[in-house]
Amino acid sequence: MLRVAEIHKDYDGKPLLKGISFEVRQGELVCLLGSSGSGKSTMLRIIAGLENPESGKVYWNNEDYTQKPTHERGFGLMFQDYALFPHRSVAENIAFGLRLAGHSKAEVEPLVGKALESIHMQEFADRPVTELSGGEQQRVALARALAPDPHLLMLDEPLGALDHNLRTELLQDLRKRLHESRKPVIYVTHDQEEAFALADRLLLLHDGKLVQEGTPEIVFNQPANAWVASFLGLGNLVPAKLISANIVETKIGQIELENESELELGSECMLLLRPQEALIGEAAVGMHNHLRAVVQDVIFQGEYYRLEALVGNTLLQVHSDHDLEVGQTLDIAWSAKKLQCLPLS
Amino acid sequence: MKRSRSLTWLLWLIPLVFLLYFFYQPLLAIFRQVFSERFNQGWQFFSWDQVSQPLVFTLWQALLSTLLTLLVGLPAAYLFARFDFAGRKGLHTLSLLPFILPTVVVATAFNTLIGPRGWLNLILMDLFNLSSPPIQLLNSLPAILLAHIFYNTSIIIRMVGNSLSRLNPHYEEAARVLNATPWQAFKEVSLPLLMPTILGASLLVFLFDFTSFGVVLMLGGSQYATLEVEIYNQAMNRFNLPMAGLLSIIQLLVTLLITLAQNRVRKPRFGNAALSGERKARHRPTDTWQKTFVVIMVILLLVLFISPILSLVTRSFVTFEAARGERGEFQTGFTTRYYSELFQNRSGSIFYANPLAAIRNSLVYSVITMVIATSLGLISAYALSRSGKFTRWLEPLFMLPLGASAVILGLGFLLTFNKPPWTSGPFPILIPIAHSLIALPFVVRTLLPAIQGIPNSLREAARVMGAKPWEVFQEIDLPILLRAMIVSLAFSFTISLGEFGASSFLANARTPTIPVTIFRYISQPGALNYGQALAMSTLLLITSAAGSLLIEKIRLPGEELF
Structure with missing residues (x-):
């Protein structure tokens, strides 16, 4: 299927992508995740042929596509701003790709009808796209991208322009439609919730490189480095130093890990303390990694309380199932088997 | 509310009187000229060929x-x-x-x-x-x-x-x-x-x-x-x-x-979706075709x-x-003789057009035009920026002069004002007035978007903090409009300096302007006349180019000039 190899791309004279390689298999939904400006969209544009890489190759079924013009690739791309043609109606927008692929009018019409039906917008056929709401535009854009039956579908932050409620609603719909299409999909986003909900596999892009690749579970449970943990908001990150095979020295004291770290003795790392894994109060007393903290703030989050707890002069977040007083002292502990010290990069 | 209404009245009144007197009156004179002739002698003064050929x-x-x-x-x-x-x-x-x-x-x-x-x-x-x-x-x-x-x-x-x-x-x-x-x-x-x-x-x-x-x-x-x-x-x-x-x-x-x-x-x-802010969609030419x-x-x-x-x-x-x-x-x-000749006074010939006087006149007219056009344009733009029934009624009256040509203006002036006190006065004020009418649309189109671009909340904030109406204008509007004002000044100056259509009707031997003098020089035989026309044109070119560069430099991007 799709394979990109060692893609390098500069932007304004500075390297943006520094050797990106990955594959997308048949029917697989891959999420390319990274902060804004990390070059995610550029990666899509290179695959689509809208931009040329400085070096590296794009293969489709082992055929070198790097120099192939965009319109001959047969890949679909949905833009973040949808880029619906404002001078054409909904139906004409959807028909565009089919028409230019050389289908006759008689062939195009039923296909457009079917596409409109699939997004439940039959009665919108002759409306100008400028009169559609954000959510409707999003659906039309997806239908337009899928209409010519592309080999590969790429979506650039398809929910990025919508407000929160609509996003959650459309995310379900999108998930269903993308899986039904059985096409290989590359989905670009900076939102981990979206990525976790949709992806078969995640690709995390940081500083021009893929820092981790794997299923959502693997990425969540075993973040490759401190940046991944911080980007995904997995929990407290405390600077640490490995002083023996399974003990790290930190500002909040020595902490014991269950698994022996693969890092070199004496190297710096980031201790990940997940708030939801914290034991508090009675449960913490007598544990190995026992800390004493002062509660600074209690924030009600619905299903739990989020505590801001001060240990020494380090502020940690922990979750609690019951309310606590601000100012009270609190025992906190993390079980050694739940802890990891992550490489800095 | 009441005061604001009367201010709107005043804002409309000044440019309206100016336009009625100096634009619509001359226009009417042209119509009268044509149609009174029609009633007096029938349409004998022309044949259709004379109209259809140039048309x-x-x-x-x-x-x-x-x-x-x-x-x-x-x-x-x-x-x-x-x-x-x-x-x-x-x-x-x-x-x-x-x-x-x-x-x-x-x-x-x-x-x-x-x-x-x-x-x-x-x-x-x-x-x-x-x-x-x-x-x-x-x-x-x-x-x-x-x-x-x-x-x-x-x-x-x-x-x-x-x-x-x-x-x-x-x-x-x-x-x-x-x-x-x-x-x-x-x-x-x-x-x-x-x-x-x-x-x-x-x-x-x-x-x-x-x-x-x-x-x-x-x-x-x-x-x-x-x-x-x-x-x-x-x-x-x-x-x-x-x-x-x-x-x-x-x-x-x-x-x-x-x-x-x-x-x-x-x-x-x-919709506005099609045209968004300026994007960098430029790239170096890649293939042979593009190169x-x-x-x-x-x-x-x-x-x-x-x-x-x-x-x-x-x-x-x-x-x-x-x-x-x-x-x-x-x-x-x-x-460099063509240039030095410009500053020699040879008043012997009857055809002699005094270049020095032309340069002096043009500069004086331009400064006056600059003042009239910009202040009138500022008032008009404020009047046009106020919405209301009044504005809708009067707007077409303001917009019509935009389409009138300098030559028609010149002809209208000739028909209307070719009498004392206009001709006997010590100063030919008609030329800068005509130039102001020509520059006015450009000034209004520069200032109006700038005025409309000032959020009213700024003025309200100033008022809440105790500024009087005049102080609001001084502290809020004026500094924001400064760029647009400078553009307007440069525009009206440059337009007046190079204006030829109306001036060719209004400037006489006593009151030549630079363009009119250039035209006279180049229409006459002789290498010296030719050379002097070129020398003056070059000077005018440099001044206009400087004005144009100044306008381009300080004009806000996105302001439409037409």
């Missing part, structure tokens, strides 16, 4: 000029919007320059290029040892067309190029992903989205070509007369005022029709824009005079 020619040359301008301008707009290349910025600035150049300067510039004493002929004469100029391009249709292309290509580049560079590049890319070739993507997506702009720009170019006066008068000779030139001829040379009036009315009607059509096509379509396109266009534009200007400036420093009795032999050399 048909005017339309024909305007159509031809517009098509040719599009032929150069559209690729040029594409060049500037899509490609990065060395010297792009400089060439872009250069291509915007002609718009504000005075017509007489453009006419003399082309004269020095293709005229009988121009470089082209001189070089050919030298090369082939000829005794007379081999090409007769002056007084021909191609000369007129060439000058019109030179003038109006900048309008296409500015308007279409601006839209093209603001067009969301995702549209074309989306089309590319949806199986369209680059050409199909342009044809199916960008072109339809740009069509309103292209049509609007074309109509504007057509309007400018249709009302072209100075260029046609000086490059077209006696056999090619547009309506404007014919109005001038009838009024100033044949003293057939009714005929001039009739032509004016026809001219006015056609102008009005074009303006209406232009307003219709320019109505925004497709060839860029190279050809750059050379074409350089030749088109630089050659007339360069030839004017260089020719003004060179003597080419046939030594007596020896045909084909020239005394050539560098000279």
Whole structure:
């Protein structure tokens, strides 16, 4: 299927992508995740042929596509701003790709009808796209991208322009439609919730490189480095130093890990303390990694309380199932088997 | 509320009185001239040929000029919007320059290029040892067309190029992903989205070509007369005022029709989504086709824009005079004589036009125009910025003068004010007033968007903090409008300095302006007259170019000039 190899791309004279390689298999939904400006969209544009890489190759079924013009690739791309043609109606927008692929009018019409039906917008056929709401535009854009039956579908932050409620609603719909299409999909986003909900596999892009690749579970449970943990908001990150095979020295004291770290003795790392894994109060007393903290703030989050707890002069977040007083002292502990010290990069 | 109402009244009143007295009264005089004649003597003062000939020619040359301008301008707009290349910025600035150049300067510039004493002929004469100029391009249709292309290509580049560079590049890319070739993507997506702009720009170019006066008068000779030139001829040379009036009315009607059509096509379509903020969609030319396109266009534009200007400036420093009795032999050399002659007082000849007085007059008129146009424009723009029933009623009255040509204004002034106290007064105030009317639309169009752009919340915040109405204006409006004010001042100064149409009616031997003097010099025989015309044109060129650069430099991006 799709394979990109060692893609390098500069932007304004500075390297943006520094050797990106990955594959997308048949029917697989891959999420390319990274902060804004990390070059995610550029990666899509290179695959689509809208931009040329400085070096590296794009293969489709082992055929070198790097120099192939965009319109001959047969890949679909949905833009973040949808880029619906404002001078054409909904139906004409959807028909565009089919028409230019050389289908006759008689062939195009039923296909457009079917596409409109699939997004439940039959009665919108002759409306100008400028009169559609954000959510409707999003659906039309997806239908337009899928209409010519592309080999590969790429979506650039398809929910990025919508407000929160609509996003959650459309995310379900999108998930269903993308899986039904059985096409290989590359989905670009900076939102981990979206990525976790949709992806078969995640690709995390940081500083021009893929820092981790794997299923959502693997990425969540075993973040490759401190940046991944911080980007995904997995929990407290405390600077640490490995002083023996399974003990790290930190500002909040020595902490014991269950698994022996693969890092070199004496190297710096980031201790990940997940708030939801914290034991508090009675449960913490007598544990190995026992800390004493002062509660600074209690924030009600619905299903739990989020505590801001001060240990020494380090502020940690922990979750609690019951309310606590601000100012009270609190025992906190993390079980050694739940802890990891992550490489800095 | 009450006070604000009366202020609105006052804001309307001042420009309204000015327009009624100095614009509508002269216009009415033209109508009266034509129709009173009709009742007195019937329509014997003209034959249909006299009307239809210039009308048909005017339309024909305007159509031809517009098509040719599009032929150069559209690729040029594409060049500037899509490609990065060395010297792009400089060439872009250069291509915007002609718009504000005075017509007489453009006419003399082309004269020095293709005229009988121009470089082209001189070089050919030298090369082939000829005794007379081999090409007769002056007084021909191609000369007129060439000058019109030179003038109006900048309008296409500015308007279409601006839209093209603001067009969301995702549209074309989306089309590319949806199986369209680059050409199909342009044809199916960008072109339809740009069509309103292209049509609007074309109509504007057509309007400018249709009302072209100075260029046609000086490059077209006696056999090619547009309506404007014919109005001038009838009024100033044949003293057939009714005929001039009739032509004016026809001219006015056609102008009005074009303006209406232009307003219709320019109505925004497709929402604002299509045109977003300026994006960087430019790239270096990649394949051979693109490189060839860029190279050809750059050379074409350089030749088109630089050659007339360069030839004017260089020719003004060179003597080419046939030594007596020896045909084909020239005394050539560098000279500054044409310039020094400008400052010599030789009042012996009756045809003598005093260049020094012209320069002094023009500067004085320009300063007065600057003051009148900008203050009147500021008041008008404030009046127009206030919404209400009143505004809707009066707006058309304000907008009509935009379509009136300088020549018609000149004729109207001649008919209305050719009597004391206007003629007997110590100072020819009519010329700067006419110039102010011509500059007013540009000033209003510069100031109005700037005024509308000030959020009312700023004024309200100032009021809440205790500022009196006048203090609000002083502390909020004035500093924000400063840039637009400077642009307006520079605009009205430059327009007045180069104005020819109205001045050609109003300036007499006592009150010459620079353009009128240049016209007189170049219409007279003799190398010295020619040289002095070139020297003055060069000075005017430098001043106008400086004004134009100043305007481009401080003008806010996105302000439409037309």
